[in-house]
Amino acid sequence: MSEKIYIEYNNDIEFTEEYVKVNGKKISNEEKKDNETWEQVAIRLRGEALQKHLKRQYENTIVLTGAGSSFGVGIGDKKGKLMSGLWEEAVNKFGYSHLQDFCNKINFKEFKPKNETTNLEFLLTHAQLYQYVTGDTDVEEFIKQLRNMVKESCTLKLPKNSVHRKSLRKLAAKKTKYARPKVFTLNYDTLFEQAAEKNGFMIIDGFSFNFPRKFKGTNFDLDVVTRITNKNVLEDNFVPNVVHVYKPHGSVNWLAKTMK
Structure with a gap:
């Protein structure tokens, strides 16, 4: 086939x-x-x-990337994992029986047999909604443990000559008269952000430029220009090598507000 x-x-x-x-x-x-x-x-x-x-050269360039772009990428023993790898890590850390009991408690019906992969994202979303409705502190505590496990597994270091750096260089090579290239990544890791930093590029990620940085969708409407003030006619020049990064599933370096 x-x-x-x-x-x-x-x-x-x-x-x-x-x-x-x-x-x-x-x-x-x-x-x-x-x-x-x-x-x-x-x-x-x-x-x-x-x-x-x-x-x-395209007027609009949009890239959607998932776990495959991070799989096997990293320095040392810690490499990017697929969803199956994250679930395996959860089973190794907490035990299959404990995870099964937790899923039964929160009425999560998508729990899979041992030889299959339970979707950890679905599980966490369901658990958070259950905890929000019930206020169960034990569920809240285990959610924190699962989140910390995911954060630890997805905190990766970018290796030299990574495909992330090469990809961003090609994306950012487009003419500045066109819209900035947009990367939508479903991954929690910061490999694209690290690649941009190594390349000397600027990332617009929806967060404000002041501190503490806060997310606001309208920040994606901002751009970066160099203003030439030593001429009779003011002229704005768009700074090259600026990339938008969208992370619908969140990121290991984000802090979320608790639902109240």
């Missing part, structure tokens, strides 16, 4: 162990390089397609 690994409005790439198809047409054996497998050929062609795609 073929696997499709790239889809664009007028371009797609799929492969099996026996062939690669680009736009539904098989490519020839002559296009292989250095004894590549067909999977390696497909991955190379996908990289070339992405390079070509990112070099184009």
Whole structure:
């Protein structure tokens, strides 16, 4: 069965162990390089397609990224995890039976058998609503423990030559007359923020520029310009290398207000 690994409005790439198809047409054996497998050929062609795609100038550039962009990324033994990895960490730390008892107490019906992955985000959301309605202090305490476990697991250090830095460099290379590139990440880690800092880029993340920083959606309407005041005509120049980062699921370095 073929696997499709790239889809664009007028371009797609799929492969099996026996062939690669680009736009539904098989490519020839002559296009292989250095004894590549067909999977390696497909991955190379996908990289070339992405390079070509990112070099184009678009009025609006929006990227949605999930756990896959952080999976296996980090320094030392701590690497980014998928949802299955986070659940495994929770089971190892708290025990499957304890988690099962907790889910039964809060009437969480999506708890999975041992060999399956329970969605930790759904569990935490359900638990928070249960605690808000009931005021159960034991539930509140275990929510804190789960959150701390997630924070610990997702507090990652950006390695050198990371794909996050490379990706931001390509995104920020667009002309400043266009809208700033927007990265929507569902991950809790700060790898994109670290990549921006290493690149010398500026992040607009919805938080105010004063201290303490507070989130407000209208902050995404702000921009950064260099004002030239030593000329007869004032002229505003948009500062290059500014990227918007949106984190719908939150971040390890955010503090949330408790619901009251």
